[in-house]
Amino acid sequence: MADLTITLPDGTSREVPAGTTVGGLAASIGRGLAKAAVIGDVNGVERDLDWELADGDTVAIITAGSERGLYTIRHSTTHVMAQAVLELFPGSTFAIGPPVENGFYYDFELPPGPDGKPATFVPEDLERIEARMREILAEAQPFVRDELTDAKAREVFAGHRYKLEIIDGEADDPTSATASGLVRTYENPPAQPWATPAFAGYPGFVDLCRGPHVPDTKSFLGHFKLMRVAGAYWRGDEHKPMLQRIYGTAWATKAELDEHLHQLEEAAKRDHRKLANELDLLSFPEELGGGLAVWHPKGGIVRKLMEDYSRSRHQAGGYEFVYTPNIANGKLFEASGHLGFYADGMYPPMQMDNGEYYPKPMNCPGHNLIFNARQRSYRELPLRLFELGTVYRYEKSGTLHGLMRIRGFTQDDSHIYCTPEQAHDEIRSLLVFVLSVLRAFGFEDFEASLSTRPAKAETVGTDEGWAEATENLRGALEAEGLAYEVDEGGGAFYGPKIDVKVRDAIGRSWQLSTIQYDFNMAERMGLEYVGADVGRHTQIMMHRALFGSIERFFGVLLEHYAGAFPTWMAPVQARILPVRDDHEPYAAEVAVELAALGIRTDVVEASEKLGNRIRKAKGEKIPYVLVVGDDDVADRTVGVNPRGGEVERGVGLDEFTQRVVDEVDDQAHV
RNA sequence: GCCCAAGUAGCUCAGUCGGCAGAGCAUCUCACUCGUAAUGAGAAGGUCAAGGGUUCGAUUCCCUUCUUGGGCUCCA
Numbered sequence: 001m002a003d004l005t006i007t008l009p010d011g012t013s014r015e016v017p018a019g020t021t022v023g024g025l026a027a028s029i030g031r032g033l034a035k036a037a038v039i040g041d042v043n044g045v046e047r048d049l050d051w052e053l054a055d056g057d058t059v060a061i062i063t064a065g066s067e068r069g070l071y072t073i074r075h076s077t078t079h080v081m082a083q084a085v086l087e088l089f090p091g092s093t094f095a096i097g098p099p100v101e102n103g104f105y106y107d108f109e110l111p112p113g114p115d116g117k118p119a120t121f122v123p124e125d126l127e128r129i130e131a132r133m134r135e136i137l138a139e140a141q142p143f144v145r146d147e148l149t150d151a152k153a154r155e156v157f158a159g160h161r162y163k164l165e166i167i168d169g170e171a172d173d174p175t176s177a178t179a180s181g182l183v184r185t186y187e188n189p190p191a192q193p194w195a196t197p198a199f200a201g202y203p204g205f206v207d208l209c210r211g212p213h214v215p216d217t218k219s220f221l222g223h224f225k226l227m228r229v230a231g232a233y234w235r236g237d238e239h240k241p242m243l244q245r246i247y248g249t250a251w252a253t254k255a256e257l258d259e260h261l262h263q264l265e266e267a268a269k270r271d272h273r274k275l276a277n278e279l280d281l282l283s284f285p286e287e288l289g290g291g292l293a294v295w296h297p298k299g300g301i302v303r304k305l306m307e308d309y310s311r312s313r314h315q316a317g318g319y320e321f322v323y324t325p326n327i328a329n330g331k332l333f334e335a336s337g338h339l340g341f342y343a344d345g346m347y348p349p350m351q352m353d354n355g356e357y358y359p360k361p362m363n364c365p366g367h368n369l370i371f372n373a374r375q376r377s378y379r380e381l382p383l384r385l386f387e388l389g390t391v392y393r394y395e396k397s398g399t400l401h402g403l404m405r406i407r408g409f410t411q412d413d414s415h416i417y418c419t420p421e422q423a424h425d426e427i428r429s430l431l432v433f434v435l436s437v438l439r440a441f442g443f444e445d446f447e448a449s450l451s452t453r454p455a456k457a458e459t460v461g462t463d464e465g466w467a468e469a470t471e472n473l474r475g476a477l478e479a480e481g482l483a484y485e486v487d488e489g490g491g492a493f494y495g496p497k498i499d500v501k502v503r504d505a506i507g508r509s510w511q512l513s514t515i516q517y518d519f520n521m522a523e524r525m526g527l528e529y530v531g532a533d534v535g536r537h538t539q540i541m542m543h544r545a546l547f548g549s550i551e552r553f554f555g556v557l558l559e560h561y562a563g564a565f566p567t568w569m570a571p572v573q574a575r576i577l578p579v580r581d582d583h584e585p586y587a588a589e590v591a592v593e594l595a596a597l598g599i600r601t602d603v604v605e606a607s608e609k610l611g612n613r614i615r616k617a618k619g620e621k622i623p624y625v626l627v628v629g630d631d632d633v634a635d636r637t638v639g640v641n642p643r644g645g646e647v648e649r650g651v652g653l654d655e656f657t658q659r660v661v662d663e664v665d666d667q668a669h670v
Numbered sequence: 671g672c673c674c675a676a677g678u679a680g681c682u683c684a685g686u687c688g689g690c691a692g693a694g695c696a697u698c699u700c701a702c703u704c705g706u707a708a709u710g711a712g713a714a715g716g717u718c719a720a721g722g723g724u725u726c727g728a729u730u731c732c733c734u735u736c737u738u739g740g741g742c743u744c745c746a
Contacts (some may be wrong), residue, residue: 120674230741231673237741245741254712273738277681286737287721342746362746396671397737399744492746516746543746606703615707629705631674641706649705 007058015502016053023215026061036063038072038220039212046072048145048212064220064252071363074099076143076214077133077224077250078106083188083205084132085246090196093241094207095162095234102260103224103249106231109162110244121229124552129246129425130226140218141188143188145211149435153183156199156206162234163208181513183208188217198470223257266506270562273402279563279620281571282600283572284402291400291407293551299572301600303554305569308410309440310547317433319386319414326364326390330356336365337524347392361582363389364518364543367415370527376529378433380569382418382426382538388550403555410550416542417527420436420468424542427515434500434513434546435480440667441557442566445503447483450474459493461519469517470496494520504560512553564621564643568667575617575662576603576638577631579610590653597657599664624660 003015006025016028022040026033026049040047041060046068053059062069078097079650085108086092097106113119148156150167157163167183186546190204199206214220232245235554241472251257269275276282286292295303308663311321332347333339338346339362349356360366367385376383384482390410399405435446450473453459453466473496484498485640491497495517501509518541521527531537547553557565578587587603604613610627617625627639631650638656640648 123675222673228740229674232742233672236743238672242742244673247741284738290737338746345744364746393745396744398671398673398742400738491732494746537680577706579705582703609702609709610703610706611704612708613706618707627706631705639705647706 002055004053004055004057006053006131006504007056009060011640015639018071020053022047022051022053022059022061023051025059029061033061033063036065036069037061038064038069038214039611041068046212048143049215050145051212069220070252071099072212073252073552074104074212074222076217077248078104079143079186079188079189079205079207079209079213079219080133080136080217080221081129081226081246081248081435082108082207083104083136083190086198086205087190087194088132090198093160093162097207099250103227103247105232105245105247107162107243107448109241109246118241118244121246121448123229125227126226126246131658133224133226134222136188136190137217137221138587139191140216141190143211143213144187144189145213146185146187147182148185150183152209153185156201157208158200161200166208170512184210184214186211220252221250223252223254224248225257225261225316256341262444263506267508267559268558271402272404272505272558275556275558275563276403277385279571280557289407290397291395291405292407293408299554301571303550306547306554306557307443310388310437311431313437313440314386315386316415316420319384322367322370322385322387324360324370324387324389326392327357327359328366329354330358331367332369333358333361335525336362336368337520338365345393345395347394359392360389361391361393363387363391363411363413364415364521365525367413368521368541371415371417371527372525376417376539378419378529378531378537381402381529382416382422384414384416386412403551406549406551409552411545412550414544416544417529418542419529419531419537420540423469423542424472424475426542428479429474429475429479430515430542430544431476431482431498434515434544435482437546438500438502438512441553442560443502443504443525447485447501447503448477449485449487449490449499449501449510450477451492451497451499453496454489454493454585455493456618459491459519460523461495465519466496469519471516473498473515483558487638492516494518502556504556505562508559510556512548512556513546514544514548517541564623567623567660568664570621570623571600572602572620572622573600573664574624574626575620575622576601576604576626576628577613578603579627581606583628583630583633587628590638593653594657594660599657599660618643624656626656 002018004018004020006016008014014028016025022042023034023037025040026037037049039062040051041047041062042053042057043052046062062072063071064070075098078099080489082094086094089110089238091111093109095102095107095109110121112121153167154164157167185206186209187202187206188204193203197203226260227247227249229240230245230247234240234243249260250258251255276299279298280296281302282293282295284293291411298491311528327350330339342361346361347359349358367387370385388410392408395405395407400407416426438446450470452470459633479500497514497516499511500513501511503509522538527539527541528536529539576587576590578584584605591601614625621643623643625641627641629639633639636651637649638653640651640656
């Protein structure tokens with residue numbers, strides 16, 4: 001038989017005998033590669049290792065260590081999970097089960113329980129399922145690929161309504177193939193036929209699936225853990241049935257699995273809700289109602305510092321400070337359009353003499369009233385109105401999440417009104433401003449998204465307006481050299497936008513700042529200015545928030561710093577500990593001196609052992625612990641125990657205060 | 671809003687197969703006066719989330735509500 005000529009990723013060719021598979025090719029290249037090979041990329045399509053190559057194919061071997069290899073491992077693991085569930089829960093069925101970041105899931109529907117509704121998993125079921133999965137792995141069941149006609153597939157999956165929908169092409173499953181009258185399946189033949197067969201003509205598990213998969217359940221699988229059970233709507237549609245989703249995590253090696261589980265623990269340790277409680281920053285009292293927080297003194301001082309910094313930057317940046325009330329007549333929100341679009345997300349109205357009053361869900365209508373308070377001239381533009389504006393939104397109860405999703409919050413909100421000619425420069429300087437402020441809070445790693453026009457019929461504004469706005473936003477991103485992705489059609493109906501995301505200390509990404517065009521509001525609320533030509537013109541209006549919400553930004557900072565705020569933001573910057581109680585007068589003197597320089601200080605008297613007082617101060621993540629004893633009283637010094645540093649004895653008091661003052665100046669004015 | 675789970679002292683958590691509620695830390699008092707990550711003793715602290723039901727008796731079992739957590743949907 002003629003040899004095949006195969007092209008490898010490095011451009012070289014290789015001659016292999018006819019009938020060579022992807023796996024065989026890997027073996028011919030090297031034993032190490034053969035061992036690590038999970039699947040192959042053949043002419044741009046992922047294939048199983050037993051896929052037979054054809055002359056002229058271009059082939060890349062995909063190994064367990066690669067992203068695509070890992071996704072294959074996760075994808076195969078979720079098949080094993082589905083097999084375990086369908087076997088352990090006779091009468092259950094399943095929907096889709098793709099690999100996802102860090103793992104996989106599969107959606108199931110269990111047979112009806114006593115109440116006639118589909119039963120649900122209990123957490124203990126996960127242990128049973130996982131145990132059965134390990135047995136399946138030990139059986140080394142092959143993944144057997146097959147192509148069935150639609151008609152045959154309908155017979156096999158007759159008892160599985162969601163699979164039938166997929167066969168009918170009514171649903172899109174990225175992991176299923178429904179091309180041209182044939183569907184691909186993968187079977188895992190079990191060691192023992194199932195007591196209750198779930199698929200006509202099969203002793204065990206088979207699934208609709210495009211593949212590819214690992215060769216068998218013993219290869220590459222095993223470094224997984226089932227994480228949780230959750231509800232999820234079929235096809236993500238809240239009007240469709242709710243299925244039971246099981247999430248798992250899976251990795252190529254045990255070390256990677258352990259590392260992932262360790263990272264989850266680390267993230268849990270810096271959970272802002274936990275830290276806010278431990279550090280006495282704020283709380284969510286039940287009496288207050290869901291999604292509402294009260295700020296304690298220590299959280300309050302941090303928030304005030306954030307606000308002060310924001311205000312000073314905005315003042316320097318040419319913003320004008322305005323204030324608008326927290327409730328407004330519903331007519332205003334009818335004019336702005338919010339009642340029409342977002343009434344469900346607004347708190348219900350209060351009946352008053354002359355109408356219904358709503359807590360404001362947005363600051364823009366109020367700012368527009370200020371713009372409209374008198375006739376505006378082009379000479380006033382750009383006009384930048386800024387407010388730390390508290391808004392109330394009736395978030396659905398299930399969506400509340402600490403400070404990250406809350407019902408009452410304060411936006412660092414600004415609305416910028418400018419002429420079309422000014423927009424280009426305005427956006428560029430705005431983006432520079434945004435990044436500069438975020439850097440001051442310790443973020444270095446940014447990425448952005450540019451959201452463009454949704455389906456035209458659903459939007460307002462002109463083609464030219466959208467095109468020019470989008471180009472202005474894109475130009476600013478490129479001028480700043482900021483990495484961005486384009487979210488095609490992801491804009492709001494009223495305009496395109498830039499969102500800025502930051503990466504935190506443990507690599508998580510948070511969407512914070514936003515810059516949005518608004519083609520809607522100017523028209524709805526009749527905003528216009530008088531130009532140099534004495535004509536009336538519609539100006540560009542932009543919304544922009546930097547922190548987004550102060551509450552959420554605070555939560556992100558808290559997790560970013562794991563509660564150890566930099567010195568300039570720390571609620572207590574220096575704690576003074578007298579060694580004995582006869583050192584307390586000197587400790588008080590030091591405290592007065594520090595306070596005079598604006599250093600936030602407290603003293604803990606010597607009623608406990610020094611070691612314990614230090615331990616507590618460290619637990620509170622205070623930047624500087626100052627110990628003062630006999631030597632210090634005599635020499636007017638302090639013993640400095642800095643957070644994360646070495647203890648220094650006999651530091652001159654003036655030297656220490658200067659150090660802290662300099663540090664704060666540096667950090668707060670990046 | 672939907673699915674699942676949870677709610678016991680200020681915090682972290684035991685516990686009661688239905689019979690007077692427990693620890694550690696924190697708080698307060700007393701003693702100790704101590705140089706860099708836990709000194710000792712004592713006291714006080716609870717409508718066991720709230721309401722209803724079953725029961726001789728409910729923190730425990732059942733129902734409803736509230737709050738929280740994990741997801742789904744949503745996020746101007």
